[in-house]
Amino acid sequence: MANNSTRTAQERIASVLLKAFVGMTCFFLIFPILAIIPISFSSGSFLSYPMPGFSLQWYEAVLQPFPWLETLWNSLFIAICATVLATTLGTLAAYGLTVSRFPGRGLVIAIIISPLIVPIIVVALGVYFFFARVGLLGTFTGLIMAHTALGAPFVVITVLATLQGFDMQLVRASSSLGAKPMATFRQVTFPLIAPGIATGALFAFITSFDEVVVALFVASPAQFTLPRQMFAGLRDQLDPSIVAMSTLLILFTSLILIVMELLRRRTQRIMGGR
């Protein structure tokens, strides 16, 4: 009896400690981001508190066509193209790696995910020298290709993980019922691993949308992406417009995450909590 009650007391302390720890972690992660947001509404032109007054001038500034909106469109265009490519190639690679076990399979996986492990500056340098030789420097194609390579590992990893939980018996069932391999993929495999693909695609998108190092090496001013522009802004004229843009991006990213979560819950409901 006594033993039992001390146990629960211990458990209670542990639970309080755990909650405090989690709360503090969240605070340290999120507070710096939130702390900067008010400055985007500053009427002054420095990144500092206290703010002289309230103003929407920096939002007005970042919603001007040049340079902000133009680079935003560049970023979106590049990120969307890179995402489509990375998702398609990554999904096919993951599927192939799951259904066939061949010698050297581990090596292939290692090569595919190497952009995640190799320091980005090394990747960027490599890409720079290679693209210089083949004439892809300062082109959208070049930047899209580089970002595809950076995003594909996320797709491969998430789709591989999703396929682990996918019942391969369903593929056999489908083909025994007369479906050709592509029809099976379209009607059975794809719908069931779609959540994994979507997660991978989201990571690929964010990777490209956030990417600055490769853009620094490869992009000429015509392909400047948003992060590249912000980077330039940090160096040249540091004013709250960067914070205003960051705030918009935070909103945008949060929105994507919320939509993803809603989609995930929906599929989970359809699948009856499998």
Added chain:
Amino acid sequence: MRDLADTAPIVQFRGIDKTYDGDVNILEKLDLDIQQGEFVTLLGPSGSGKSTLLMILAGFEEVTGGEVLLNGERLNNVPPHKRNMGVVFQSYALFPHMSVRQNVAYPLKQRGVPKAEIDARAEKALDMIHMKEFGERMPTQLSGGQQQRVALARAIVYQPEVILMDEPLGALDKKLREKMQIEIKHLHEQLGTTIVFVTHDQSEALTMSDRIAVFNDGKILQIGPPSEIYEAPNCSFVANFIGETNNFSGQVTAQSGDACTLRMANGAEISGQNILGARVGDAACMAVRPEHVKLDLEQVCSHALKAKVTGVIYHGDHIRYELDVPGARDVTARSNAHMQDALPEGQEVYIHWDMDKGRVLDPLSGAEGAA
């Protein structure tokens, strides 16, 4: 009973060899003919290669040697989706993102059947398995038995030439399993389709099959109608795997025509049918079903064995006696006597059986002896 004798086989396995790793032979020189409309059961212990043979027929596994024929044509390089066979998996393998109706319509959709016909045929198939009201449900909202029935409907709706079932009832409880056995048997009679059924449940095999193929170690030991498999096993493995059997091991001391005499370890002699042509001096084992073992208080014939009742177990419709017989292990007898007439424990008796009920087969190997 169908007349199967003079129709051409629909499926033929010829000298099938199969190895997964190039080292261990899972199937060895296996031959099997399956007749049109037949219900054939592959029965055998776990790992004996039953599923492997079924998956070869379905096209999911390639043979290492030999050939598979469907209606006399080689199937070896035909992919699964062109084989027109229905497969029912042990795990059901229903598509979780499709409703029951969509699952059943799926094979028809792949064949480009017109929409109206798909609806009508899916409806009919659902009706056959008594699942009409469940068409809009998702598979996860069904019980195991219901899921199994949907899997069945999905496999018959396109009228495949052969239906393959790999332990389709393994996951169901006993009562439901018996009900589904009857339903599958009924479907088979209605449709007349050839069915190849895999199980390791011998009573399932005995009740459902036209013929049973008993597997062990990648070989078919015996194939025949259930009554033949049960009453006339051709080796000790089959005798022990199907139903209960008493084993009396010994050495052949005399042989005349169909009969022979066996001397057991303790010197007692018994006689029975010489099934495998054993010769004097060979080691052998006589198999006797418990229901053929007769108990008497006096020695009524010369070859009766002395025994002692060590257990009396009441089973409702019959009584099971456990007997201690010098020279043999784990001997049991079945009696239809009423409980009030049962022999008491500790009773000394004589056991014997009709000559033709004792089958002299190959000597037991270690594993079977222990079983």
